[in-house]
Amino acid sequence: MGGASAGRGFGRSPGAPPRVPQRLLASAMAEDQRGKAATLALRRRLLSCSRAPGKTSPSGGPLSGPGAGQTVTQEGTESPDESSSCRLFFPEDPIKIVRGQGQYMYDEQGAEYIDCINNVAHVGHCHPLVVQAAHEQNQLLNTNSRYLHDNIVDYAQRLSKTLPEKLCVFYFLNSGAYHGHLSSLIDISPYKFRDLDGQKEWVHVAPLPDTYRGPYREDHPNPAVAYASEVKRVVSSAQEKGRKIAAFFAESLPSVGGQIIPPAGYFPEVAGHIRRAGGVFVADEIQVGFGRVGKHFWAFQLQGEDFVPDIVTMGKSIGNGHPVACVATTQAVARAFEATGVEYFNTFGGSPVSCAVGLAVLDVLEKEQLQAHAACVGSFLMELLGQQKAKHPILGDVRGVGLFIGVDLIKDEATRMPATEEADYVVSRLKENYILLSTDGPGRNVLKFKPPMCFSLDNARHVVAKLDAILTDMEEKVRSCETLRLHS
Numbered sequence: 001m002g003g004a005s006a007g008r009g010f011g012r013s014p015g016a017p018p019r020v021p022q023r024l025l026a027s028a029m030a031e032d033q034r035g036k037a038a039t040l041a042l043r044r045r046l047l048s049c050s051r052a053p054g055k056t057s058p059s060g061g062p063l064s065g066p067g068a069g070q071t072v073t074q075e076g077t078e079s080p081d082e083s084s085s086c087r088l089f090f091p092e093d094p095i096k097i098v099r100g101q102g103q104y105m106y107d108e109q110g111a112e113y114i115d116c117i118n119n120v121a122h123v124g125h126c127h128p129l130v131v132q133a134a135h136e137q138n139q140l141l142n143t144n145s146r147y148l149h150d151n152i153v154d155y156a157q158r159l160s161k162t163l164p165e166k167l168c169v170f171y172f173l174n175s176g177a178y179h180g181h182l183s184s185l186i187d188i189s190p191y192k193f194r195d196l197d198g199q200k201e202w203v204h205v206a207p208l209p210d211t212y213r214g215p216y217r218e219d220h221p222n223p224a225v226a227y228a229s230e231v232k233r234v235v236s237s238a239q240e241k242g243r244k245i246a247a248f249f250a251e252s253l254p255s256v257g258g259q260i261i262p263p264a265g266y267f268p269e270v271a272g273h274i275r276r277a278g279g280v281f282v283a284d285e286i287q288v289g290f291g292r293v294g295k296h297f298w299a300f301q302l303q304g305e306d307f308v309p310d311i312v313t314m315g316k317s318i319g320n321g322h323p324v325a326c327v328a329t330t331q332a333v334a335r336a337f338e339a340t341g342v343e344y345f346n347t348f349g350g351s352p353v354s355c356a357v358g359l360a361v362l363d364v365l366e367k368e369q370l371q372a373h374a375a376c377v378g379s380f381l382m383e384l385l386g387q388q389k390a391k392h393p394i395l396g397d398v399r400g401v402g403l404f405i406g407v408d409l410i411k412d413e414a415t416r417m418p419a420t421e422e423a424d425y426v427v428s429r430l431k432e433n434y435i436l437l438s439t440d441g442p443g444r445n446v447l448k449f450k451p452p453m454c455f456s457l458d459n460a461r462h463v464v465a466k467l468d469a470i471l472t473d474m475e476e477k478v479r480s481c482e483t484l485r486l487h488s
């Protein structure tokens with residue numbers, strides 16, 4: 001990690017610890033390193049258990065997850081026969097964050113980082129109105145949803161105002177629940193099941209509607225229809241095997257897929273194929289909902305004003321860090337669920353505190369006009385990144401909407417081969433410059449911007465200036481290596 005104080009030109013908030021005097025810096029840093037090493041060692045001990053001998057996944061890696069007898073340690077710090085299923089950001093030099101405010105995070109030395117990763121702290125880390133709402137309701141009552149309470153009703157009504165009229169039934173939960181803790185959900189997550197037992201015969205995977213790297217690209221006359229025909233093909237092939245179609249699941253903007261922006265009109269076409277086959281369309285808004293895309297409140301609305309999914313899932317940003325999640329659906333789907341006779345209950349979902357928090361998040365979004373802000377700052381950031389693309393050949397594609405932006409790093413323009421190591425290097429250099437950014441996509445080469453919605457124009461300028469400096473320096477280094485090679 002770099003210096004103990006921020007050393008940056010803007011944004012130090014009131015109440016942030018004062019800068020460490022120069023003469024104390026060395027000992028503070030040594031102390032910091034000792035503290036961090038101790039925390040890491042303790043974390044490793046607490047998370048570790050021995051791996052069951054001989055158990056490996058189909059890909060040859062150790063099995064992990066409940067019951068797999070995993071060893072959980074930190075990547076890069078463990079002995080070679082240990083594995084890690086709990087990952088830290090920047091494992092080679094993890095950060096100990098002790099405080100967050102707005103779009104900033106602070107480590108234990110008071111160094112301030114701009115957070116470009118955290119789409120959960122949607123309206124800003126520790127937003128005072130959200131914290132206050134939780135605190136006030138906590139002082140009154142927190143219990144499950146088996147009693148009448150105004151908060152749950154008010155919250156469902158407020159959410160319904162943001163959605164098409166048909167989506168009028170709400171189930172509250174405390175997690176989006178897909179990170180590999182339920183086998184049923186691992187089974188429908190290709191990036192998970194590919195490392196485990198493989199694809200079940202009742203799961204069918206359609207190609208990602210990626211117009212940069214997929215089969216139908218930016219030069220295709222109608223990529224929306226072309227990618228939707230792929231879904232139709234998948235549906236027909238399942239039906240030929242005697243299978244029925246239950247549902248189509250998609251993130252409205254696939255993030256783990258590499259910050260993909262599906263061509264407009266793709267979802268309505270797909271929904272047509274799916275509904276004709278008897279299935280429902282599920283739009284996952286967990287990373288991209290609540291105004292992040294700027295132009296609309298929900299990312300599925302980018303697909304056409306009239307498009308209405310049958311089910312919308314919400315999480316992460318919904319509670320600004322408080323564990324809230326929600327499934328919104330139609331009366332028809334809700335009635336079909338009810339007809340199974342299975343009760344819906346979730347211990348924490350829909351509690352008065354969760355709903356107070358959810359309501360406060362909606363209030364802040366409105367009061368601070370964060371959706372419009374995301375549109376404005378997002379298009380400014382896209383513009384700046386576009387200028388960088390013209391300057392640095394490694395930037396193959398800049399795509400995004402609002403404050404959901406991906407920068408696709410490539411080895412060369414002809415093959416568009418993912419520049420994975422370079423992306424990793426850029427992210428670690430940005431972190432040295434107190435900017436937190438992550439990569440995503442199957443090639444882990446897409447720089448992924450999804451900051452809290454209060455991310456500012458100044459932040460955008462600052463981050464892009466640092467990115468420019470890092471890329472220029474990288475290119476310089478590559479050039480001098482090549483010169484050295486030529487002369488040797």
Ligand SMILES: Cc1ncc(COP(=O)(O)O)c(C=O)c1O
Nearest residue numbers: 175176177178179251286287315
């Ligand atoms: C797109 C998407 N859907 C669902 C989830 C699951 O949310 P949770 O971690 O609350 O289970 C995540 C979490 O990363 C996600 O990114």
